[in-house]
Amino acid sequence: MQENTHIEVVSPVRSFRGSVRLPGDKSISHRYAMLAGLAKGTSKLANFSTGADPHSSLKCMEQLGATVRDEGGAVSVTGVGGTFAQPAGDLDCGNSGSTMRMLAGLVAPHAGTFRFVGDASLTKRPMERIRGPLQQMGARIDLTEGHAPMTVHGGPLQAIRFETPIASAQVKTAVLFAGLQANGLTELKESVRTRDHSEHALRAFGAELERDAEGVRIAGGQTLQAIEATVPGDLSSAAFFLCAALLFPESQLVLDDLGMNPSRSALLDVLVSMGLRLQVLNLEEKHGELIGTVQANGSADLKGAEISGSLSAQLIDELPVLAAVAPYTRTGVTIRDAKELRVKESDRIALVVRNLRNMGAEVEELEDGMIVPGGQTLHGGVIDSGDDHRIAMAFSIAALRASSDTAIHGAEAAAISFPEFFPLLRQLGAQ
Numbered sequence: 001m002q003e004n005t006h007i008e009v010v011s012p013v014r015s016f017r018g019s020v021r022l023p024g025d026k027s028i029s030h031r032y033a034m035l036a037g038l039a040k041g042t043s044k045l046a047n048f049s050t051g052a053d054p055h056s057s058l059k060c061m062e063q064l065g066a067t068v069r070d071e072g073g074a075v076s077v078t079g080v081g082g083t084f085a086q087p088a089g090d091l092d093c094g095n096s097g098s099t100m101r102m103l104a105g106l107v108a109p110h111a112g113t114f115r116f117v118g119d120a121s122l123t124k125r126p127m128e129r130i131r132g133p134l135q136q137m138g139a140r141i142d143l144t145e146g147h148a149p150m151t152v153h154g155g156p157l158q159a160i161r162f163e164t165p166i167a168s169a170q171v172k173t174a175v176l177f178a179g180l181q182a183n184g185l186t187e188l189k190e191s192v193r194t195r196d197h198s199e200h201a202l203r204a205f206g207a208e209l210e211r212d213a214e215g216v217r218i219a220g221g222q223t224l225q226a227i228e229a230t231v232p233g234d235l236s237s238a239a240f241f242l243c244a245a246l247l248f249p250e251s252q253l254v255l256d257d258l259g260m261n262p263s264r265s266a267l268l269d270v271l272v273s274m275g276l277r278l279q280v281l282n283l284e285e286k287h288g289e290l291i292g293t294v295q296a297n298g299s300a301d302l303k304g305a306e307i308s309g310s311l312s313a314q315l316i317d318e319l320p321v322l323a324a325v326a327p328y329t330r331t332g333v334t335i336r337d338a339k340e341l342r343v344k345e346s347d348r349i350a351l352v353v354r355n356l357r358n359m360g361a362e363v364e365e366l367e368d369g370m371i372v373p374g375g376q377t378l379h380g381g382v383i384d385s386g387d388d389h390r391i392a393m394a395f396s397i398a399a400l401r402a403s404s405d406t407a408i409h410g411a412e413a414a415a416i417s418f419p420e421f422f423p424l425l426r427q428l429g430a431q
């Protein structure tokens with residue numbers, strides 16, 4: 001258990017009700033911050049994520065020569081117009097794997113030396129996965145035993161044909177961002193189709209790329225133009241409140257302007273199969289991203305789920321909360337093919353299993369997932385977030401249906417993606 005961290009006590013509730021508009025999607029905010037920083041002109045990004053991670057991306061873009069202004073409700077980014085400045089110091093990515101991996105691809109075609117650092121968690125995460133393709137393109141990358149600190153020695157790059165060996169949108173994005181500025185046509189095939197925000201964002205900023213069943217192709221030497229955009233609400237943040245709504249038959253939740261990109265929305269199908277009653281209203285498309293209003297009602301019959309194969313990759317950030325509510329389902333939840341969870345901000349398999357046990361649940365740990373039987377009653381417990389935002393939030397949701405209070409240690413981690421989480425949880429769970 002960490003010491004000197006913030007503790008939030010979460011009490012049980014009987015229903016979950018209300019209407020909210022969530023802060024902007026973390027994945028899209030990162031991409032808009034980076035591409036706006038490279039583009040020519042000033043981009044206005046409304047509803048930009050309030051999370052610490054996308055703000056790490058903004059800070060790095062400033063160090064690379066972009067000008068960033070917080071205009072209250074929107075972030076404006078004046079890009080460098082094609083050529084990054086040599087940063088005066090290290091590019092500090094904080095806790096954000098997305099920043100480190102995607103930005104490495106964006107800077108690799110630029111002459112200069114870029115040293116990336118991160119916090120204790122990020123320093124343990126694998127970076128070899130982006131070094132492979134970027135070195136194939138001609139960059140030189142020094143890692144420290146496969147991790148950060150990482151130094152990218154940039155310069156002119158050659159296009160490659162690359163098949164991603166692991167399902168990772170961050171690796172795909174690093175290659176596309178480098179390919180955009182390389183010589184020739186970069187062709188990328190994915191083993192599993194991952195979130196496609198980079199493809200939409202590149203097009204929004206004026207780049208041309210082709211996408212079909214074979215993969216993505218992007219020609220080098222393209223320039224980007226600034227955009228005005230509103231970032232859709234974050235579906236991975238919404239996942240916590242949708243799972244809370246699922247737990248109580250009387251729940252009524254309305255989420256406005258929510259991102260509904262089909263490459264992210266597998267969660268909604270799974271929650272419906274578990275019993276959530278869901279309606280999608282006012283669906284529209286902006287810069288290639290679907291946005292809608294979601295109305296959700298809870299269920300009296302909470303069914304379980306079997307999650308494996310490509311579905312595990314599509315749900316990767318939502319698996320901790322699905323596992324945390326699994327004991328309350330009738331038949332339980334089984335998760336397989338989710339080994340990637342072990343190399344996120346924490347070992348999310350080990351930490352979910354440990355915290356479920358702290359609340360009195362029975363659970364079997366697998367190398368690539370877990371088996372959580374249904375029909376269990378949990379008591380309140382002491383939760384260790386492991387400084388991982390998704391663990392802190394997932395167990396706050398499990399706590400809503402426990403028989404007594406739960407203490408979430410390291411609750412401040414929620415601010416990595418969703419600083420408003422605890423105030424909103426209290427507002428929506430108020431009786």
Ligand SMILES: O=C(O)C1=C[C@@H](OP(=O)(O)O)[C@@H](O)[C@H](O)C1
Binds near residue numbers: 170173316340
């Ligand atoms: O591309 C993105 O924005 C992300 C991709 C996923 O990571 P991987 O690419 O490592 O699977 C996800 O877990 C992360 O939260 C955000």
Ligand SMILES: C=C(OP(=O)(O)O)C(=O)O
Binds near residue numbers: 096099344390
């Ligand atoms: C894994 C995550 O993010 P990142 O890889 O950007 O640190 C996450 O937000 O759950």
